[in-house]
Amino acid sequence: MSARRLRRRMVSGLMTGLVAALSFTAVLALVLIVGHLIAKGASSLDGNFFTKNPVPAGESGGGVANAIVGTGIVVGLAGLLGLPVGIGTGLYLAEYGSGRLGWIVRFVADVLNGTPSIVVGIFAWTWLVKPMGHFSALAGSVALAVLMVPMIARTTEEMVRLVPHSLREAALALGYPRWRTSLRIVARTALAGIVTGCLVGVARVAGETAPLLFTALGNLNYSTHINHPMQTLSLQIYTYATGPFEDWHRLAWAAALVLMGLVLMLALAARWAIRQRHGAAR
């Protein structure tokens, strides 16, 4: 009896150790990736990197100024297009989404959330690039906006639903119309949560590459025309990482470090925004 008891306790201890080791492995993967990014990318982050454009293939030097600006434009424009639709849909789901129509919208948002981004990419290509006759940053932004909307809609809904009913009732009892209650009281209260959702949505698309392959395409020169092909950091990393030149690989690591830093900053900002509201308990 006692031997059996010992064995059971040993199994318990062993399995506890195992799951702890597995958690450690997962964290180790993150540490390794970030570590390599810093080790291989940080040394290339000089003035040239941020201010110069790419030099012709095979020559050394140059930077990715065009890609940094391009990322800002493509992602910014995607935000302008996607955020209002995402937030609006989220408000609709929270305020009026109890019926069958709401169920449909919610279901469609979940379907779109799981849609591979490359599929959205070829869709944007057929609808924007082909009719216009040329690749453009705008088409890339539309593709990214499409990816952003369902996610922002679902988080906005979730956050608005957290607002206590009593607040809404108090406003209505004071004679506030529903639309002002919704915007000035409910959405206002849920603002931190909505901002978090938006930041996470933007962070998610900022690193996307697949939907930009046939839309923004990439550009070796500096361009701010949204009607022309535009370079982004993600596209630049793809080109440079799969290319044959040592100098390209160096720039790819540095660009990846910058892109990763950008995405992490957005993710941390999102985390911080939600803490302001809900305290450290989350």
Next chain:
Amino acid sequence: MTALPHEPMPTPADVATDPQGPTWQVLRGVNRGDRVYRTILTTVAMSLPLFLIILVTQLVVSAWSSIRRFGFHFLWTSVWDPVAEVFGAAPMVFGTIASSLLALLIAVPLALGVAIYLTEFAPKWLRQPVSFLVELLAAIPSVVYGLWGIFVLIPFLRSYVVPPLRAAFGWTPMFSGVFYGNSLLAGSVILAIMIVPYIAAVSREVLLAVPGTQREAALGMGATRWEAVWTAVVPYGRSGLVGAVILGLGRALGETMAVTMLIGNRHDISLSVLQPAYTMAAAIANECSEATTRLYLSALFEVGLLLFVITVLVNAAARLLIWRVARGTAVGSRAL
């Protein structure tokens, strides 16, 4: 609120029987601002279903000439010859499924371990930071995973993983052939790392949704802590955990960039994990810009349509399972 002082306050019965009355209108929100507000929100929200309809229609229309030409042969023939205009997607379908399943094989124990450790065993102060760090894995862009895979993971596999694997299992078809780097194995390992945070996050929420009484009952009957977890907590959340795994599968199936950069992109079916393979998403990414003929493009769109249909089915199944455990909570919709 608009009732005049000399009128009696409307009772609920009045309100219900007098749909034209002012109080009724306030309650139903039928003032002009409300109507406009509701119309705007509804229009915006309807853009999602509308978009989905357009997306599906577009994919079907673009893929139609390929669907008509090849029918179901498209799925199980492996010739992919743009010059002769004969297209069969079997190697891509195989590669997509094989890489995703292999990734699950690696990711599931890891992710379940993380979830179980964080909900059941880890000290309180460690839970938040560790779950945050694991979730950060989901924030790393796919193309960065690809870069890391090319320059770190593949050399690592080549020197430390493949030689012992070949020494032990080299005689089986699964580990035969020369390892050049870009391979099914490399693609699957990177996919595994990428889907761990999704599976872990959802599994964790599923386990958190298991009532504490389950644990207490098992411990009260003399179970060890592990026995309580394994016999009382995990079985209770089983369908939710399966849902979490399937959600990870959905992510893996549609993943494009990292896999494209690592899997070798060879249009061929090989049982060996050390050989290059191809996935549906990678084919679209690689070939769409060089598709010169209508039929070639149409074949690629059919691949896209297939990929879309598969991921929708997989995700729907996952959500159904998760809802059964964590009804009413938005488990799984939160990606970070």
